[in-house]
Amino acid sequence: MRVFVTGGTGHSGSYIIPELIAAGHEVTGLARSDTAAAALSALGAKVRRGDLQDLDGLKEAAADSDGVIHVAHRQELLPSGGIDAVAAAELPVMLAYGEALAGTGKPLVAAGSIGSPGNGRNLGRPATEEDPALPGGDEHKGTLRARNVVETAVIGLAERGVRSSIVRIANIAHSTTDSAGFLPTLIAVAKEKGFAGYPGDGANLWNAVHVRDVASLFRLALETGPAGRYWHAVENGGIPFREIAEAIGTRLGLPAVSVPADELMLPGYFGFLASVVTLDFPASNLITRRTLGWEPAQPSLLADLDNGHYFPAS
């Protein structure tokens, strides 16, 4: 298959491209700079110069391909506009792909997120691939749900003859090249504050996945995934936040300490992560495994903390 990939220089994309090429696909990656172009070439991809803001260029690239994987995101919008701004910028991109691919039956696989029902709330069970994207809007500001307008739009393209699907990526995606995810951030905060904090009793569940397993799931969704489906790129279940803090603390030789879940203490310790650290994200991957034959095969979060990248020997 000739696959157009955006975000190929990023954490997930840099694993997705080799995964596709190893499976015999021909990949063209979007590059907005010489540095990105060189990185894509080094991964074995052809390069298409362009930017996410050039919707006509994206339409052309999608029309020229047999399928699209979209994992680029305008992360530079996060500091000023939060996830709402990232989502607002992403929606026209998805609609542009929709115009290019409508009626073709070609696959479009885009990144989404495992959502949470919000602070102090949970579904009472793990979220499944049959749970639709939860509604966005003011009530949910600051949670991962605000991006779900994008997920809904992508799933909606199935009705227009696009084999569209969303891979919901765990909130912690780990690997030996994870430089800007939640884990390096939590480790940096623990070092700065002198202890590994967890909110309240730390019983809220976070989920994780190895990025190599994310890559194999994107490939399977592209190759065989039915239209209009969500897939869960998560190690099954979830991990109590407290266990993550304890694992970080042990490796840094620092204590794991509860941070009272109030409006002053949480931002005081977690900074911009304060709005998400208390959320519960339990999620199942059963439907993904059964439908696509995906099996997470890489080290789990706690095992991967010892891969030498997160805590380099000094």
Ligand SMILES: NC(=O)c1ccc[n+]([C@@H]2O[C@H](COP(=O)([O-])OP(=O)(O)OC[C@H]3O[C@@H](n4cnc5c(N)ncnc54)[C@H](OP(=O)(O)O)[C@@H]3O)[C@@H](O)[C@H]2O)c1
């Ligand atoms: N735990 C997780 O990591 C997690 C969880 C849930 C969802 N997700 C989602 O999964 C997707 C992939 O995340 P990631 O961590 O792999 O991304 P990342 O490492 O932050 O990489 C972002 C990619 O987007 C590209 N990009 C940014 N702005 C662009 C623009 N204006 N034009 C063209 N390309 C642009 C970057 O290219 P340059 O090299 O040019 O900068 C880079 O390849 C994102 O949508 C993210 O929100 C991730």
